[in-house]
Amino acid sequence: MNRSRLVAAAIVVAVLLGAGGFLIGRFSSPTPVVPADSSAAAGFLRDMQVHHAQAVDMAMTIRDISDDPALRRLAYDIALGQSNQSGQMYGLLESWGLSQASSQPPMAWMSGPVIDGSSGDHGHTASSDGTMPGMATAAQLTELRSATGVAAERLFLTLMIAHHQGGLAMAEGVLARTTVPQVVSMAKGIEVSQQSDIDAMTAMLAALPAG
């Protein structure tokens, strides 16, 4: 009798240890759990690629138009930097076996729950037409392409400052909603680099001759 009870207890203990180990391993392993298809991490990686693509386009456009070495260098930095980051975002989704296409509308992930449980507005959600924060309109892009000289530079700086501010809101939004280490590290990098770009562009905009 005592022996059968002992065996039962041993089985329970073994299963508990196994399951506990499994759960601890699952949550502490350096290889993270693959984020769900509808997770904030995946949504951020998809939408930020679209957001970055427009920054690359605008930066390449002004680099073709402007002859100001400082502005052309900044544009070069933004275009190559964001292009590289887009590739990293693409690669993360691929390595997790997640589709590049989203089953949800743009920015839907920003209305998901935040980690600390607050209902605070961590970053702004999509505007009513479903676009992302800070994105230039098609008309603004056309205007930029046909602009010249200081007017083009002023328009670029104005649009890109707004674009970066939108990018900051998205980075802040995902940091409030994910613990996936690769995404956390990327979002923090975006916060730092885009804030520094905003400071530089604000100074450049102020230094432009009035017109």
Add this chain to the structure above:
Amino acid sequence: MSTAPKQTKAQRQAEQRAAQLETFKKKEAARKRNRILTIALSVLGVVAVVALVVTVIVINVQPKPDNSALLGNVQTFDNLEATHVEGTVDYTMSPPAGGPHNPVWLNCGIYDQPVPNENAVHDLEHGSVWITYQPDLPQAEIDKLKALTPSTYAVLSPFEDLDAPIAISAWGAQLKVTDPDDPALQAFIDKYWKSADAPEPGAPCTGGVDGPGKE
């Protein structure tokens, strides 16, 4: 004086045996109860733990929505050349879904006029999808296609002499449908938009050349 009648030795022994038997039966019943309780609790514990593990797995590994079963009619094309050529190319499939193309890519977006094949194929090489429709498709259906077209890495345009109302193409893959509401269109986008099977996914889809009728 004692009122109880004096028991015989044999009577006393019989009573003792009965009492012993009673005690033994009680102990036996208690032991049996405990055993059942132990087993029941063990089973319950194991079930609870298994349920917890399963729950964790299910919550964390939500499979992505799998609509690939809708892609049975997709045609695929292997061994496509990706050389840059000037002039027109005679593609083996229509609309073209890969092959030699113009050095300049077409800027992605919505077009209301046919676009040059050789520039559009360059977009497919960069991971875009190209949605084409018969020029006489009703406007309401074209609007549905516009809503379906991704905001980057996608071209929407009419296509002359298309042998189906709607075709969606990626590098090396193509699907033709009659209905803009056909869920296979979204399934195609899920699988082929910015596909890692395109030669250069993520290469630019802007900064090339505009075709006629760009929105």
